[in-house]
Amino acid sequence: MNKRAKPIKVLMVCLGNICRSPTAHAVFYKRVNDAELGEAIEVDSAGTGDYHIGEKPDKRARSAAKQRGYDLSGLRARQVKASDFEVFDYILAMDDNNLRDLLAQCPPPLRHKVQLFMEFTDNNHQSVPDPYYSGVDGFQLVLNLAEEASDGLLAHIRQRDLQ
Numbered sequence: 001m002n003k004r005a006k007p008i009k010v011l012m013v014c015l016g017n018i019c020r021s022p023t024a025h026a027v028f029y030k031r032v033n034d035a036e037l038g039e040a041i042e043v044d045s046a047g048t049g050d051y052h053i054g055e056k057p058d059k060r061a062r063s064a065a066k067q068r069g070y071d072l073s074g075l076r077a078r079q080v081k082a083s084d085f086e087v088f089d090y091i092l093a094m095d096d097n098n099l100r101d102l103l104a105q106c107p108p109p110l111r112h113k114v115q116l117f118m119e120f121t122d123n124n125h126q127s128v129p130d131p132y133y134s135g136v137d138g139f140q141l142v143l144n145l146a147e148e149a150s151d152g153l154l155a156h157i158r159q160r161d162l163q
């Protein structure tokens, strides 16, 4: 099923790792497990910033996700670290600032792993907007975009890595 002996590893990245990337993490994790691909694809998330290390996802993100059947309660924020660029196959930035910060840290030979999560959709949004200072609608938009991009990402990995 998997061309490689090791699972494909996906890292979702935003700024704080308390709103967008934990949502993307939980949504993609559910897609993977619903497809019975939990042994072939692993998911994690991290932030480029250090503001919220060790914290649970934002309460608004947890509550919006729970209404759609995603569980964020076991996740804790961590910061991106140098070894992530070696360990992960897909390092997916939620927005252009995250992308720029990741590329600045990533060893040049590994930069092909770093891209925008929204590249996996045809949606007009090129990034997942930061909902931290927005209202409830911002968290619903994060979920909508995470669901679309997760479907595209799963289809891409199935075709490229799991044939």
Ligand code: 4NP
Residues within 6 Å of the ligand: 014, 015, 016, 017, 018, 019, 020, 021, 051, 130, 131, 132
């Ligand atoms: P996230 O949202 O990057 O989607 O987790 C944010 C969380 C915290 C802050 C900014 C964005 N902050 O400035 O603390």
